[in-house]
Amino acid sequence: xxxxxxxxxxQVQDTTKSPSGASIFWREITRDKMALISLIFLVLITxxxxxxxxxxxxxxxxxxxxxSIHQAPSEEFWLGTDYGGRDVFGQLIIGTRNSLSIxxxxxxxxxxxxxxxxxxxxxxxxxxxxxxxxxxxFFLILPFLMVVIAFVAIVPTYSVWxxxxxxxxxxxxxxxxxxxxxxxxxxxLDYAQASKxxxxxxxxxxxxxxxxxxTSLIVVTMTLNLAANIGLESGLSFLGFGFPESTPSLGTLxxxxxxxxxxxxxxxxxxxxxxxxxxxxxxxxxxxxxxKRAADARQRRG
Amino acid sequence: xxxxxxxxxxxxxxxxxxxxxxxxxxxxxVDGVSFSIEEGKxxxxxxxxxxxxxxxxxxxxxxxxxxxxxxxxxxxDLTSKKSKTSAVRKDIQMIFQDPYSSLNPRKRVLDIVxxxxxxxxxxxxxxxxxxxxxxxxxxxxxPESILKYPHEFSGGQRQRIGVARTIALKPKLIIAxxxxxxxxxxxxxxxxxxxxxIQKELNLTYLFISHDLGVVKHMCDDIGIMYKGRxxxxxxxxxxxxxxxxxxxxxxxxxxxxxDPKNREAQKQFRxxxxxEYEHSYNDYFDxxxxxxxxxxxxxxxxxxxxEKG
Numbered sequence: 001x002x003x004x005x006x007x008x009x010x011q012v013q014d015t016t017k018s019p020s021g022a023s024i025f026w027r028e029i030t031r032d033k034m035a036l037i038s039l040i041f042l043v044l045i046t047x048x049x050x051x052x053x054x055x056x057x058x059x060x061x062x063x064x065x066x067x068s069i070h071q072a073p074s075e076e077f078w079l080g081t082d083y084g085g086r087d088v089f090g091q092l093i094i095g096t097r098n099s100l101s102i103x104x105x106x107x108x109x110x111x112x113x114x115x116x117x118x119x120x121x122x123x124x125x126x127x128x129x130x131x132x133x134x135x136x137x138f139f140l141i142l143p144f145l146m147v148v149i150a151f152v153a154i155v156p157t158y159s160v161w162x163x164x165x166x167x168x169x170x171x172x173x174x175x176x177x178x179x180x181x182x183x184x185x186x187x188x189l190d191y192a193q194a195s196k197x198x199x200x201x202x203x204x205x206x207x208x209x210x211x212x213x214x215t216s217l218i219v220v221t222m223t224l225n226l227a228a229n230i231g232l233e234s235g236l237s238f239l240g241f242g243f244p245e246s247t248p249s250l251g252t253l254x255x256x257x258x259x260x261x262x263x264x265x266x267x268x269x270x271x272x273x274x275x276x277x278x279x280x281x282x283x284x285x286x287x288x289x290x291x292k293r294a295a296d297a298r299q300r301r302g
Numbered sequence: 303x304x305x306x307x308x309x310x311x312x313x314x315x316x317x318x319x320x321x322x323x324x325x326x327x328x329x330x331x332v333d334g335v336s337f338s339i340e341e342g343k344x345x346x347x348x349x350x351x352x353x354x355x356x357x358x359x360x361x362x363x364x365x366x367x368x369x370x371x372x373x374x375x376x377x378x379d380l381t382s383k384k385s386k387t388s389a390v391r392k393d394i395q396m397i398f399q400d401p402y403s404s405l406n407p408r409k410r411v412l413d414i415v416x417x418x419x420x421x422x423x424x425x426x427x428x429x430x431x432x433x434x435x436x437x438x439x440x441x442x443x444x445p446e447s448i449l450k451y452p453h454e455f456s457g458g459q460r461q462r463i464g465v466a467r468t469i470a471l472k473p474k475l476i477i478a479x480x481x482x483x484x485x486x487x488x489x490x491x492x493x494x495x496x497x498x499x500i501q502k503e504l505n506l507t508y509l510f511i512s513h514d515l516g517v518v519k520h521m522c523d524d525i526g527i528m529y530k531g532r533x534x535x536x537x538x539x540x541x542x543x544x545x546x547x548x549x550x551x552x553x554x555x556x557x558x559x560x561x562d563p564k565n566r567e568a569q570k571q572f573r574x575x576x577x578x579e580y581e582h583s584y585n586d587y588f589d590x591x592x593x594x595x596x597x598x599x600x601x602x603x604x605x606x607x608x609x610e611k612g
Binding site for chain 1: 363364365391392394395396398399400403404405406407408409417418421422453464467471
């Protein structure tokens with residue numbers, strides 16, 4: 001009898017430590033080799049570009065040096081130079097940092113706005129929902145590219161923050177609509193109704209009951225958005241509506257390839273940036289998939 | 303003033319459509335229902351799908367808006383907007399039909415059962431955990447399961463977690479909305495007997511919503527039969543099962559399966575007889591819209607929906 005009791009005690013103690021979200025994610029990611037490699041790659045590249053760029057002198061890198069135009073990779077310039085004689089390697093580091101910063105910032109800001117907007121709209125429904133969705137529609141029909149072009153012309157100092165803000169203003173609608181449609185379903189389920197009968201406030205039901213049930217959707221959308229936002233920033237810069245050449249990003253480097261001479265003979269200017277964009281987007285996606293499984297108990301591998 | 307009084311309760315759902323989303327009409331889910339429950343008793347609400355029995359229960363607890371009528375609990379009016387948040391709600395709780403959707407799949411059992419406690423009683427973490435453990439023990443689950451997720455339990459266990467959450471605040475009235483219809487028969491008995499046990503233990507009053515007459519017969523003291531949002535018959539268990547007056551009730555009672563194969567022929571004949579009577583006298587029991595008439599009293603406890611004499 002006594003040994004049984006002792007065992008029972010032990011079991012209780014064992015189970016009191018519940019797996020935290022982070023440990024579940026860690027278990028999930030070690031089960032998936034691709035995701036693990038992607039995560040390591042992402043962490044390394046992020047640490048590397050943010051770390052190295054602390055020691056790099058941005059002014060020096062973006063200063064035009066007419067004596068070293070279009071140099072092939074050498075010991076002095078690891079990845080050669082562009083048409084202004086600027087070091088491509090340095091630009092790549094700072095460019096990756098800028099692109100990542102914008103991607104992360106925009107994803108976080110659109111995520112927060114979208115989640116709150118979608119939750120409120122979907123949860124209260126009816127007239128509130130109707131009104132909020134019409135406001136959203138208004139933002140949706142604004143021509144994104146045109147506004148960004150106008151913004152480029154108006155704003156004198158173009159920084160990571162201002163660029164992120166303008167992108168956020170036009171990119172939060174997608175996630176808001178997605179969350180809203182899911183919340184419309186979720187709030188009708190018995191558990192949300194039960195919460196109401198148990199005396200929980202609307203705020204509590206929204207953020208503590210319904211929100212955890214849409215996390216997998218949020219995580220997947222946000223990771224895909226992160227990849228998309230990095231791509232979008234690069235695209236805008238490539239078209240010339242993003243950062244100027246004095247603020248390098250992966251997109252500005254890529255845009256050098258619009259020159260056929262550069263495209264054909266000077267691969268070192270644009271190939272590293274292109275490969276980096278591809279790898280970053282792939283890695284983010286892989287990690288997102290692992291996160292998605294970790295967020296949903298039924299999809300977990302271990 | 304009784305324990306729970308429902309007077310002429312009406313719940314209409316608007317049909318929207320046409321230009322500018324006008325209200326074109328109403329679905330009369332509950333159309334003038336009155337009954338009262340005594341403390342400590344079990345009141346059964348029976349009817350076919352769509353007869354409005356669930357809507358009645360949900361309207362009482364405040365999940366559906368009441369179009370007209372009055373619901374009062376221990377003399378306190380529940381229909382006013384203000385009472386939606388008041389402490390009266392604490393005394394009325396609900397057991398939901400589907401144990402698979404009524405528990406939040408992302409929450410641990412501890413969080414699920416502790417939710418009402420966190421809303422009404424400020425307990426320390428340790429005290430809260432202990433209370434949850436006690437509640438789980440009460441419903442026959444091991445306290446070790448507090449850190450599991452709902453999907454790790456069977457249907458019957460999940461329903462008992464739901465019951466543990468319901469009784470956490472020591473409510474006086476529990477609205478049980480088909481609490482066992484999603485469970486298989488062996489587990490049904492288990493949950494029902496358990497519900498009767500805690501009823502005695504905590505002096506609970508049940509409003510038991512079901513379409514299963516066998517279950518209702520087992521559980522309830524008084525029974526109301528609903529059809530298309532109206533009452534067709536109301537009375538004690540004896541009134542309904544031994545002396546059904548309305549043809550709809552007669553058909554329901556005739557439909558209860560008899561497990562003795564010797565009675566099979568007699569049962570079949572009895573059913574056919576009731577069916578003939580139903581076809582023959584349909585117009586005596588239902589008005590031109592196919593709805594039940596107002597209730598007439600047959601005896602002190604027994605009310606039947608019959609056309610007014612004369």
